[in-house]
Amino acid sequence: MIRKAFTLVPADRQRLIPLHLAATAVYGVAQAAAFVLLVPLLTALFDRRTGDAGIWLAIMAGVVAVAAVAGYLQSLLGLRLGVGMLRGVSHRLGDHLSALPLGWFTGRTTASITRTVVADVREIVEFLSHLLAVMVSGVVVPIGVGVGVMFIDWRLGVIMLVSLPVMSIVDRLAGRSYRSADDRLHASAAEVDARVLEFTTAQPVLRAFGAVGERNRALESALQQHRRASSGLIAASVPGLAAFAIVVQVVFLVLVYAVTVWATDGDLAAATAVGLIVVVSRFIDPVSQLAQVSTSTRRAAAAIDRVHELLDVPELVDSEQGVAATPIDNGICFDGVAFGYHDGVQVVREVTLEVPAGTTTAIVGPSGSGKTTLLRLAARFHPVDAGAVRIGGVDVADMALDDLMAQVSPVFQDVYLFNQTIEENIRIGRPDATADELREAARIAAVDEIVERLPDGWDTVVGERGANLSGGERQRVSIARALLKDAPIVLLDEATSALDPHNEAVVVRGLRELTRGKTVVVVAHKLSTVAHADQIAVLDDGVIVDRGTHDELSARPGRYADFVAQRDRAAGWRLTSSSAGRAESRP
Structure with missing residues (x-):
């Protein structure tokens, strides 16, 4: 998905992609490091080792500063990528549409093409400028936290790292039925757009024959189909979101339970246990944010696929012989x-x-x-x-x-x-x-x-x-x-x-x-x-x-x-x- 999105970025903005990914990765690693540093900081404070606490606080301040700078850069670069993509892909789609055989347009409504060129491109811009950073952070931060916790308590670190692919698998399974439901919603929305345009431009005919209001069966049917498609999308997405949210909470409870048991058994100091519980909560946060934007991410993935499907339609290209072939007359x-x-x-x-x-x-x-x-x-x-x-x-x-x-x-x-x-x-x-x-x-x-x-x-x-x-x-x-x-x-x-x-x-x-x-x-x-x-x-x-x-x-x-x-x-x-x-x- 991410690779397909990057292919839509124009050539003059391609150089920003590695910079954006690097800034986002640094932002995620710095966040993870700041969370993990809470453990030695809290341990030093609980043990009244103010000197050590000051050192850990200074280190954390430096890491937070790096995270702030990286976060600013990734936001700026993401915005520039999104705006550049909007300009580039809009021109690219326009040039491509003008080169397609007219036969391709037969059976396709203006509204369906417009939704791909306008609505889907807007979804991709939102993905590049905002959602991509959330996705990368949702992966980098938990992995970084898990690796960092390994140096404090390897058992907890292992549980964290093992839970990540489990949550990823649940998320993928939850999104299987989303694409088909989103395609149906896209098609029904295009039909509604076409019927509304028809309704506004054909008022003389509609009024002359009394086909207004509920008697305009075409528009009413399109609206009903759109309502059914909207309900279908909700039905396809809500169970998956709920399942993913439950799994995330179960992972959180398992981690907190493990820390509590080990602290009770004396395997962990109280200060370390408190710090680890705070880190566990920060470990779950990026994953929860990823779950919250999963619907938007899937919608963007479907939009990226539709734009690529449009760009993949063969053009009515010039022949290689076109430069040399000159008609002798106009017959x-x-x-x-x-x-x-x-x-x-x-x-x-x-x-x-x-x-x-x-x-x-x-x-x-x-x-x-x-x-x-x-x-x-x-x-x-x-x-x-x-x-x-x-x-x-x-x-x-x-x-x-x-x-x-x-x-x-x-x-x-x-x-x-x-x-x-x-x-x-x-x-x-x-x-x-x-x-x-x-x-x-x-x-x-x-x-x-x-x-x-x-x-x-x-x-x-x-x-x-x-x-x-x-x-x-x-x-x-x-x-x-x-x-x-x-x-x-x-x-x-x-x-x-x-x-x-x-x-x-x-x-x-x-x-x-x-x-x-x-x-x-x-x-x-x-x-x-x-x-x-x-x-x-x-x-x-x-x-x-x-x-x-x-x-x-x-x-x-x-x-x-x-x-x-x-x-x-x-x-x-x-x-x-x-x-x-x-x-x-x-x-």
């Missing part, structure tokens, strides 16, 4: 591509498709057929399971990630905006862009119209996930971001499907400018979007079942002809009023 080739998510089901199977440079290819098909997945594979959001995706003749797996991302501008239906200003959200497309370039991209995407209506203009904060803007406005900002990036390949996924006619017209104008002269792969359900594509690929159950232009595919029976017929029928439907005053739809 895209899907060559026998197969891919499936974590459940093992293949979403796309043996897909082969050529997208020549500077052309537009539309991908159509029923929901769940793998259309969006193909777009994400083109941007290497996931590594393929089989086959290859090539850009300009180069496998995207052989391209440096930065070079690949510079080639691609994705514009998806679900736009994510950061809780920053409009200008900052657009500048993400190209951080080094000039103000004029940014304003021009915003003008083409009609974001300037939005800015003019807002009281703070370009400095308007869009809110969490862009909540202060409408869906169409968020899409305009997304297009402005892609325009500013000006990548040669554009991936469009249902970019206008959820927009009203006005916003759709504005967004389509921006998309035309964005895609001018670019290689475009577009996923859409609207005929107006796909009809003018250079080629259309029909995807069904992860396989391309047909390919051609709009006229070619419409002229022959098949999936696309059925698709066109369905759209024609849907376009003819309208709502009318029946003679009974009831609204009905009819062709």
Whole structure:
């Protein structure tokens, strides 16, 4: 556990680790020595040997001074280690998360990742800055006292040293069931966090359908699960703590009983017996403190394991060939591509498709057929399971990630905006862009119209996930971001499907400018979007079942002809009023 915690300390603070451990060890040994020195000091005082008592007192004062200095240093170094780890591991986790395949995030809630990055890191900081010193002292001090007592009465020293592994074994047995209970509590807490966030952001929907208070079953279920997990953690930890506390008290009673019996039998002088009883109490104190923080220590151990598990997830790393591999153009080739998510089901199977440079290819098909997945594979959001995706003749797996991302501008239906200003959200497309370039991209995407209506203009904060803007406005900002990036390949996924006619017209104008002269792969359900594509690929159950232009595919029976017929029928439907005053739809 301690070794795994130290691996999280950044390189510039690694040199503090041996200093911290040394200071903590010296602090523990000095404490033990001060406790043991009580015996000759008390013996001298009881025997009225003031001269000897003064010498022992001076020695004890020196040892206490050493303990004070070492204690101060270990506290200071522990704090510096904790703060350094907080900075280092936070950056390390951030860099690691940004390099993971997007497929890894599938099935994981934002709340569970956040708890690992925030709550677990905080537990580790507490461990390094405070708990580690308690753990080391809880071992060093009792051993030091036991060894020191050996020089006074070897029998008592042996009992002390033998009792230490017994208490350690009991503590380990007591903590066996803690980890699984803590993992359940961690998962339930993450679920509660996710449901609370959902509850606060989805109030319009929840209120419209009366799913508030106890009727919000998802939140209520998460809270109940969290309560059960909390009870389970208590049930897993309390018996062990109680057992350990009982064993500690039994050891204390055995030691006191032994000293009393030996003093009664005359084997020990009364003064020595009194001093040894005081030392026995100091022998037990660090062990008792260790028992008091055992729950926190186990929690920190679980946190350390979870952070390491996150850091051990394989990254989507740059290929060693990435520096040398340069595409000859912006064409895209899907060559026998197969891919499936974590459940093992293949979403796309043996897909082969050529997208020549500077052309537009539309991908159509029923929901769940793998259309969006193909777009994400083109941007290497996931590594393929089989086959290859090539850009300009180069496998995207052989391209440096930065070079690949510079080639691609994705514009998806679900736009994510950061809780920053409009200008900052657009500048993400190209951080080094000039103000004029940014304003021009915003003008083409009609974001300037939005800015003019807002009281703070370009400095308007869009809110969490862009909540202060409408869906169409968020899409305009997304297009402005892609325009500013000006990548040669554009991936469009249902970019206008959820927009009203006005916003759709504005967004389509921006998309035309964005895609001018670019290689475009577009996923859409609207005929107006796909009809003018250079080629259309029909995807069904992860396989391309047909390919051609709009006229070619419409002229022959098949999936696309059925698709066109369905759209024609849907376009003819309208709502009318029946003679009974009831609204009905009819062709």
